[in-house]
Amino acid sequence: MASRPAAAGTHGTKMVARDVKVFYGAKQALKGINLDIQENRVMALIGPSGCGKSTFLRCLNRMNDTIENCRVEGLIALDGEDVYGKNIDAVQLRARVGMVFQKPNPFPKSIYDNIAYGPRIHGIASHRDEMDEIVQTSLKRAGLWNEVKDRLREPGTGLSGGQQQRLCIARAIAVSPEVILMDEPCSALDPIATAHIEELIDELRENYTIVIVTHNMQQAARVSQKTAFFHLGDMVECDDTEEIFTNPRDERTQGYITGRYG
Numbered sequence: 001m002a003s004r005p006a007a008a009g010t011h012g013t014k015m016v017a018r019d020v021k022v023f024y025g026a027k028q029a030l031k032g033i034n035l036d037i038q039e040n041r042v043m044a045l046i047g048p049s050g051c052g053k054s055t056f057l058r059c060l061n062r063m064n065d066t067i068e069n070c071r072v073e074g075l076i077a078l079d080g081e082d083v084y085g086k087n088i089d090a091v092q093l094r095a096r097v098g099m100v101f102q103k104p105n106p107f108p109k110s111i112y113d114n115i116a117y118g119p120r121i122h123g124i125a126s127h128r129d130e131m132d133e134i135v136q137t138s139l140k141r142a143g144l145w146n147e148v149k150d151r152l153r154e155p156g157t158g159l160s161g162g163q164q165q166r167l168c169i170a171r172a173i174a175v176s177p178e179v180i181l182m183d184e185p186c187s188a189l190d191p192i193a194t195a196h197i198e199e200l201i202d203e204l205r206e207n208y209t210i211v212i213v214t215h216n217m218q219q220a221a222r223v224s225q226k227t228a229f230f231h232l233g234d235m236v237e238c239d240d241t242e243e244i245f246t247n248p249r250d251e252r253t254q255g256y257i258t259g260r261y262g
């Protein structure tokens, strides 16, 4: 594991992982991950299938809590605070560290209610006007407003796959997260919808810190500023995305990006 010294003027650290180990029963999936995630940047997690990318992503907002037999050791901190600390409420944490999944998963509710659901349960809006504003702003930020503004009462499940994924991004945005985790968000989408989401990711980093798991190396190169390469439960190297793709230091990274395995 190695990471080069940070260049002057880099963005502040939003989340850190220190010696993070994850076990599913007796099986160890992560072997002591150290990683710094900078704010208002996109970090891509890449590596062969089964190397632990999704497992690591789920540590960042404690989604692994929901998996029976899963045990997490080490430190994950958000703004310096241990997210596994006793006084941290996992539901509140997941509002601060939102997640978008591989397959778009809108609730079986209207477009409006998909967005309003989170703010409602977190008591974020007290008036109808306020909620309307949150719904509109979230849909605008997710680049979906113009396509759905006249059909907010129609079911979210009636949208195209790409629109559904943007709806899920809008739903994550609606509770004002600081970090957005994306687990292969484009793998179920066609190239046009994928391009749309990639553009959106680039815009979103102005306001959010983004960590994205992707199998698509061109995508990692297009959307991220930092890339971390995982292999067999280790984080092999993390660097500026351009460095990882043009000048990787570890031969395992080199092997993966040149398609020798994975």
Ligand SMILES: Nc1ncnc2c1ncn2[C@@H]1O[C@H](COP(=O)(O)OP(=O)(O)OP(=O)(O)O)[C@@H](O)[C@H]1O
Pocket: 024, 029, 047, 048, 049, 050, 051, 052, 053, 054, 055, 056, 067
């Ligand atoms: N719920 C689970 N129970 C038991 N083992 C699991 C569970 N989830 C993941 N694993 C194991 O942990 C290891 C890491 O899996 P993980 O899904 O994090 O890898 P990944 O790099 O995201 O893979 P992929 O790219 O195929 O999605 C694998 O060996 C996997 O089989």
